[in-house]
Amino acid sequence: MRNLAENIIKDTDYLYASARIKALEKNLLTRDRMERMCEARSMEDAFKVLTECGWPEITSTDMSAVEAALAHRRSETFALIQSVAPDKRIPAVFLMKYDYHNLKTLLKSEVTGEKPEPLLIDAGRVSVKQLLAMVRENNFSDMPPAMAKIVVEGRDLLSRTRDPQLLDFYLDRAQFAEMLETAEAFGSAFLTGYIKLMIDSVNLRAAVRLRRMGKGSETLRFALLPGGNVSIMNLQHDITPDLIDSVFANSPLSAAASAGAAVLRGEGSLAAMDLASDDALLHYLKRAKYVAFGAETLIGYLAAQESELTAVRIIIAGRLAGLTADMIIERLRDAYV
Amino acid sequence: MEWITSLFNGTNLALAGAAFAVFGAGTGSAKGVGIAGEAASGVLTEDPGKFGQTLLLQALPGTQGIYGLIIGFLILIKIGIVGGAPVELTTVQGLSLFVAGLPIGVVGYTSGIAQGRASAACMGIIAKRPEELGKAMMYPAMVETYAVLALLASFLMWLGIAI
Structure with a gap:
């Protein structure tokens, strides 16, 4: 009974946090604002749209200045959610990917000898400084237990196989397992459903990409993540466009799967599949907008912020690369608001 | 045995009715106003200019407490506690006044909380579309x-009870 009571999420615990987030949601980039950024005459005009939404002023059109603004926005969002969320597992689930990304980078750099610092993202639960010290001193006692457990195994795998892709698969599996476990322990069906859909999305992308690269079922078995809504057993056989279509037919990812099947038929593009997949995830998250108050509001906002950062990166990088507004708009994901 | 006599004393039963009306409806309002207030604080943290609108929404669940107090007062007036001339009540009269306090006590409690939740949900509308x-x-x-x-x-029950 006690465990059951601990898992009950009271929506009234989220009154303050939800109302505050609702007030901030109006600053998120709408589809209209994104298109204005794409169509703006100059980069400065595009930045003005961001400033209207409460972003800090970006003074340089250099990509590093944009990346700094993106990092600032991300850390502001996480700091806010950390301060208002009654349960810190909500931001933790979204921070895990940065920890695992940093871990991948550090372990790979041990083999390649390259400096890892430029690729590290100082946004996770463990700061980059702490992580560097932990890996250097081989002391993982202060690391989240689920992560600490796999560092040694990951390092061993890499030294044996010298295959960075295998390490990626291994750490992705550990990351999603920890995310799912945390979401289930938190007790939010909405968050658990989101993670499961993310796992399905990763599996779909991996299956299509690996099949396209001509990789065998052994690699697939290693790459596919357990825990999603779609059984990975169905994807471990010889992957055909029809199989992809049928396995994901009843999933929210059916449109993305059709795009993936088209890729395997040599008709579509991977970018179209990725876009449809991201849109399916955002469509799921949009349910949170209709919850008056509760953990869903915070979860939806965090994911929407991440999606917004991706959108800004696509727009700015696209503009800097000289793409036309239409070409950039084509690549944009759906907006949360 | 004295406590049983006291329990069925008409005046004590009427007082319990007045107390229940004030307690139930007042608690409902307190919870409702609190719920709406928490949500209002969230909106105000980001946009202090919305104080007026959020205050209006927060005040809505406060009326149940007033209704409870009105019924409580009316019962106290009828039995002479307010006014200085207490009336000796029969058990049946006391029980009738107790029952008269129940509707506003119970509905005041539940509707106060429900109204607070509805107000809190509407804070989201104010946060995005104050107009x-x-x-x-x-x-x-x-x-x-x-x-x-x-x-x-x-009130109708109170009105119909002859002392």
Whole structure:
């Protein structure tokens, strides 16, 4: 009974946090604002749209200045959610990917000898400084237990196989397992459903990409993540466009799967599949907008912020690369608001 | 045995009715106003200019407490506790007044919380579209209907009880 009571999420615990987030949601980039950024005459005009939404002023059109603004926005969002969320597992689930990304980078750099610092993202639960010290001193006692457990195994795998892709698969599996476990322990069906859909999305992308690269079922078995809504057993056989279509037919990812099947038929593009997949995830998250108050509001906002950062990166990088507004708009994901 | 006699004493039963009306409806309002207040604080943290609109929404669940107090007062007046001339009541009269306090006590409690939740939900409308305050107020205001009906039921009972 006690465990059951601990898992009950009271929506009234989220009154303050939800109302505050609702007030901030109006600053998120709408589809209209994104298109204005794409169509703006100059980069400065595009930045003005961001400033209207409460972003800090970006003074340089250099990509590093944009990346700094993106990092600032991300850390502001996480700091806010950390301060208002009654349960810190909500931001933790979204921070895990940065920890695992940093871990991948550090372990790979041990083999390649390259400096890892430029690729590290100082946004996770463990700061980059702490992580560097932990890996250097081989002391993982202060690391989240689920992560600490796999560092040694990951390092061993890499030294044996010298295959960075295998390490990626291994750490992705550990990351999603920890995310799912945390979401289930938190007790939010909405968050658990989101993670499961993310796992399905990763599996779909991996299956299509690996099949396209001509990789065998052994690699697939290693790459596919357990825990999603779609059984990975169905994807471990010889992957055909029809199989992809049928396995994901009843999933929210059916449109993305059709795009993936088209890729395997040599008709579509991977970018179209990725876009449809991201849109399916955002469509799921949009349910949170209709919850008056509760953990869903915070979860939806965090994911929407991440999606917004991706959108800004696509727009700015696209503009800097000289793409036309239409070409950039084509690549944009759906907006949360 | 004295406590049983005291329990069925008409005046004590009527006092319990007055207390229940004030306690139930007052607690409902306190919880409702608290719920709406928490949400209002969230909106105000980001946009202090919305104080007026959020205060209006927060005040809505406060009426149940007033209704409870009105019934409580009316019962106290009828039994002479207010006015300085206490009336000796029979057990049946006391029980009738106790029952008269129930509708507003129970409905005041439940509707106060429900109205607070509706007000808190409408804070989200104010956060995004402050110009829609009129529409936003309608939803929690609908809950008020049932508190008013309960007040009416309690009042009619009180009116019909002859002392």
